[in-house]
Amino acid sequence: xxxxxxxxxxxxxxxREFSHIAPIRETVELSxxxxxxxxxxxxxxEYVPGFDRSTVDGYAVRxxxxxxxxxxxxxxxxxxxxxLMGEAADITIREGxxxxxxxxxxxxxxxxxxxxxxxxxxxxxxTVGIGKAAAPGQNVIFKGDDVFPGKTVLKKGRRLxxxxxxxxxxxxxxxxxxxxxxxxxxxSTGDELVSPAEIPGAGQVRDVNGAMLYAMLTxxxxxxxxxxxxxxxxxxxxxxxxxxxxxxxxxLLSGGSSVGERDAAAKVIxxxxxxxxxxxxxxxxKPTIMGRVFGKPVIGLPGHPVxxxxxxxxxxxPLLGFFTGLDMPRYTVAAELGESVSANHGRAxxxxxxxAKEQDKLIAHPIRSKSxxxxxxxxxxxxxxxxxxxxxxxxxxxxQVTLWGEE
Amino acid sequence: xxxxxxxxxxxxxxxREFSHIAPIRETVELSxxxxxxxxxxxxxxEYVPGFDRSTVDGYAVRxxxxxxxxxxxxxxxxxxxxxLMGEAADITIREGxxxxxxxxxxxxxxxxxxxxxxxxxxxxxxTVGIGKAAAPGQNVIFKGDDVFPGKTVLKKGRRLxxxxxxxxxxxxxxxxxxxxxxxxxxxSTGDELVSPAEIPGAGQVRDVNGAMLYAMLTxxxxxxxxxxxxxxxxxxxxxxxxxxxxxxxxxLLSGGSSVGERDAAAKVIxxxxxxxxxxxxxxxxKPTIMGRVFGKPVIGLPGHPVxxxxxxxxxxxPLLGFFTGLDMPRYTVAAELGESVSANHGRAxxxxxxxAKEQDKLIAHPIRSKSxxxxxxxxxxxxxxxxxxxxxxxxxxxxQVTLWGEE
Numbered sequence: 001x002x003x004x005x006x007x008x009x010x011x012x013x014x015x016r017e018f019s020h021i022a023p024i025r026e027t028v029e030l031s032x033x034x035x036x037x038x039x040x041x042x043x044x045x046e047y048v049p050g051f052d053r054s055t056v057d058g059y060a061v062r063x064x065x066x067x068x069x070x071x072x073x074x075x076x077x078x079x080x081x082x083x084l085m086g087e088a089a090d091i092t093i094r095e096g097x098x099x100x101x102x103x104x105x106x107x108x109x110x111x112x113x114x115x116x117x118x119x120x121x122x123x124x125x126x127t128v129g130i131g132k133a134a135a136p137g138q139n140v141i142f143k144g145d146d147v148f149p150g151k152t153v154l155k156k157g158r159r160l161x162x163x164x165x166x167x168x169x170x171x172x173x174x175x176x177x178x179x180x181x182x183x184x185x186x187x188s189t190g191d192e193l194v195s196p197a198e199i200p201g202a203g204q205v206r207d208v209n210g211a212m213l214y215a216m217l218t219x220x221x222x223x224x225x226x227x228x229x230x231x232x233x234x235x236x237x238x239x240x241x242x243x244x245x246x247x248x249x250x251x252l253l254s255g256g257s258s259v260g261e262r263d264a265a266a267k268v269i270x271x272x273x274x275x276x277x278x279x280x281x282x283x284x285x286k287p288t289i290m291g292r293v294f295g296k297p298v299i300g301l302p303g304h305p306v307x308x309x310x311x312x313x314x315x316x317x318p319l320l321g322f323f324t325g326l327d328m329p330r331y332t333v334a335a336e337l338g339e340s341v342s343a344n345h346g347r348a349x350x351x352x353x354x355x356a357k358e359q360d361k362l363i364a365h366p367i368r369s370k371s372x373x374x375x376x377x378x379x380x381x382x383x384x385x386x387x388x389x390x391x392x393x394x395x396x397x398x399x400q401v402t403l404w405g406e407e
Numbered sequence: 408x409x410x411x412x413x414x415x416x417x418x419x420x421x422x423r424e425f426s427h428i429a430p431i432r433e434t435v436e437l438s439x440x441x442x443x444x445x446x447x448x449x450x451x452x453e454y455v456p457g458f459d460r461s462t463v464d465g466y467a468v469r470x471x472x473x474x475x476x477x478x479x480x481x482x483x484x485x486x487x488x489x490x491l492m493g494e495a496a497d498i499t500i501r502e503g504x505x506x507x508x509x510x511x512x513x514x515x516x517x518x519x520x521x522x523x524x525x526x527x528x529x530x531x532x533x534t535v536g537i538g539k540a541a542a543p544g545q546n547v548i549f550k551g552d553d554v555f556p557g558k559t560v561l562k563k564g565r566r567l568x569x570x571x572x573x574x575x576x577x578x579x580x581x582x583x584x585x586x587x588x589x590x591x592x593x594x595s596t597g598d599e600l601v602s603p604a605e606i607p608g609a610g611q612v613r614d615v616n617g618a619m620l621y622a623m624l625t626x627x628x629x630x631x632x633x634x635x636x637x638x639x640x641x642x643x644x645x646x647x648x649x650x651x652x653x654x655x656x657x658x659l660l661s662g663g664s665s666v667g668e669r670d671a672a673a674k675v676i677x678x679x680x681x682x683x684x685x686x687x688x689x690x691x692x693k694p695t696i697m698g699r700v701f702g703k704p705v706i707g708l709p710g711h712p713v714x715x716x717x718x719x720x721x722x723x724x725p726l727l728g729f730f731t732g733l734d735m736p737r738y739t740v741a742a743e744l745g746e747s748v749s750a751n752h753g754r755a756x757x758x759x760x761x762x763a764k765e766q767d768k769l770i771a772h773p774i775r776s777k778s779x780x781x782x783x784x785x786x787x788x789x790x791x792x793x794x795x796x797x798x799x800x801x802x803x804x805x806x807q808v809t810l811w812g813e814e
Contacts, residue, residue: 088609202495
């Protein structure tokens with residue numbers, strides 16, 4: 001008989017059994033890569049910018065020619081020419097000369113700084129008066145200031161944000177190597193289940209977990225594969241799990257909260273492969289099982305949607321990390337607990353909360369509910385957990401709330 | 408001449424000029440609806456659960472029959488039958504009787520609670536001994552506990568999370584009405600621009616904003632329409648903006664940070680429609696213009712990617728809210744400022760930060776950079792802003808960091 005493990009022990013088990021899973025490379029078009037996980041470190045192969053550029057509209061000068069000038073005593077410089085946007089600066093300025101440059105234009109040779117147009121007066125006779133001294137380097141981005149060859153711009157395992165897409169565009173990565181999305185099969189089990197589109201008959205309920213897991217896997221960066229509802233029949237379940245493990249990278253079963261169903265799922269996983277876990281000491285989520293079939297992870301989630309939700313975040317999300325190499329920091333929001341919460345000794349306890357700003361403080365109101373109520377989740381903004389050795393938390397305690405949001 | 412507005416005044420202007428824009432309904436399949444914005448309030452039309460259900464494996468009983476029992480003196484009850492999963496409970500239990508029920512099974516008539524199997528002993532002669540008294544309602548979810556007809560389950564304007572998808576499945580919404588994604592045109596302008604796939608020649612740079620705005624609009628829940636790079640030619644720009652405003656719901660121009668280019672864009676917008684804004688008092692982001700062409704909003708963003716990023720979050724995101732009706736609370740993370748930051752009087756200032764956990768405190772390290780460096784954004788975890796009337800913040804000050812992340 002396998003023991004019930006704590007959430008931390010479960011994560012260690014996953015690390016031991018599945019950390020050999022490695023990301024597979026896939027190349028996608030840059031603008032479609034947002035949200036995908038980078039497969040490899042990206043190094044620049046060129047300079048960005050590729051030339052010295054002005055950051056303002058004005059006159060490129062030799063800074064030394066402007067030292068000591070002022071509104072009252074402007075430095076008079078000869079206009080040697082004008083740089084056009086998108087063209088090379090084929091001008092060299094010598095002592096006493098300057099050159100008109102637009103924002104983003106190339107700095108002409110000989111110049112080391114740019115005076116803003118606001119501080120210059122064009123006398124109309126081929127000269128300008130500069131009313132403010134420039135420091136060398138002023139209003140200029142130099143070649144390679146942003147990126148230079150060999151610089152690591154982004155590290156592998158990063159989930160690409162919009163800004164990262166911008167950085168990749170800047171260094172000419174029109175296509176980018178990302179981790180292939182793992183294909184994860186979803187099987188809902190239970191004689192009582194009908195699809196959301198059907199009207200439940202006597203004793204029947206709609207399958208909530210299938211659609212919710214589809215959405216969660218999408219948010220987690222996986223490719224969900226819907227295999228529908230399987231009746232509580234060991235042979236049928238064995239065929240379904242076997243087919244799923246053959247064609248996908250992992251399998252999620254949901255349902256089977258009754259002792260008989262759980263035992264059947266455990267038997268199927270054990271028969272086809274190896275059972276690794278029989279229960280997690282967390283609330284909700286205890287009746288979770290895990291195993292390996294044809295080398296692929298198979299997780300038997302509980303039937304209650306709220307339990308499915310928490311086990312998916314605590315267990316499935318880290319497991320998927322092996323497929324993508326995702327290296328993502330998690331942040332929480334500190335909030336004040338709105339009412340006291342007692343804890344269940346011996347099991348880590350997860351609570352949904354609603355957040356509200358009250359007199360400049362962020363208050364977390366725990367949502368009380370019976371097990372299995374899906375509307376508990378739908379109305380909440382996030383959750384917090386109470387460790388298994390904690391007896392509860394008082395109203396006013398500062399807790400760390402993990403926000404929902406698409407991780 | 409139009410005045411430069413503060414970020415708050417800009418938002419008020421947007422509210423005044425564009426709040427008449429209303430979401431358009433679109434119906435999508437439930438599991439594909441994650442991340443979409445709900446078009447209307449969703450009310451339940453049935454009870455969930457549709458019948459009284461057991462939350463454990465055990466025996467349905469009349470609680471009164473178990474009062475006073477204990478391990479030592481069990482209550483002996485006659486087994487009246489067994490409820491099967493997915494079937495109606497066609498059994499009525501009378502005084503002194505009980506009925507086996509699985510987790511999720513229907514409660515038979517006459518029963519008001521369920522005793523867990525752990526507290527019952529099957530004597531094998533048609534009776535069980537109950538070792539623990541049940542309270543009425545114990546281990547039962549009653550019909551309609553979760554949802555009842557007329558209950559508002561989710562409110563319009565909510566961005567659908569995975570949990571919401573679960574709730575919609577529970578009440579039988581196999582298809583859901585969401586706001587149609589607004590089609591937003593992206594036009595990059597500038598003689599110096601080449602596409603990310605090209606090698607820039609002398610004086611040229613790659614178009615960073617096109618790909619970044621595509622990714623940002625995707626994350627914001629819009630449908631980006633790439634119209635490519637337009638040279639700095641007023642006639643060409645006029646044709647492009649006119650075509651874009653005709654075929655899309657809004658237009659984003661990027662580039663044109665030099666005075667001449669900005670004036671050309673302002674002239675084009677003013678000529679085709681009406682110019683509403685000529686500059687925002689924020690840093691970065693000042694040279695932003697906004698107007699209306701054929702009734703559609705047209706925003707002329709600066710050329711620098713960092714400025715484009717902040718203006719998109721501060722101005723474009725709220726504007727898109729009118730198209731989707733999105734009603735989303737925003738949360739920030741409190742962090743300690745890692746070094747002092749001086750502020751620029753008269754303009755609200757936006758700073759990128761890198762977050763690090765140091766001795767249990769979250770430290771925000773501001774990223775120093777020259778204007779226009781895209782790698783500033785790519786390495787950061789979020790940002791904070793300093794109001795225009797603040798002279799700066801000292802190291803150790805507690806700031807509110809808005810995290811990147813897909814809003």
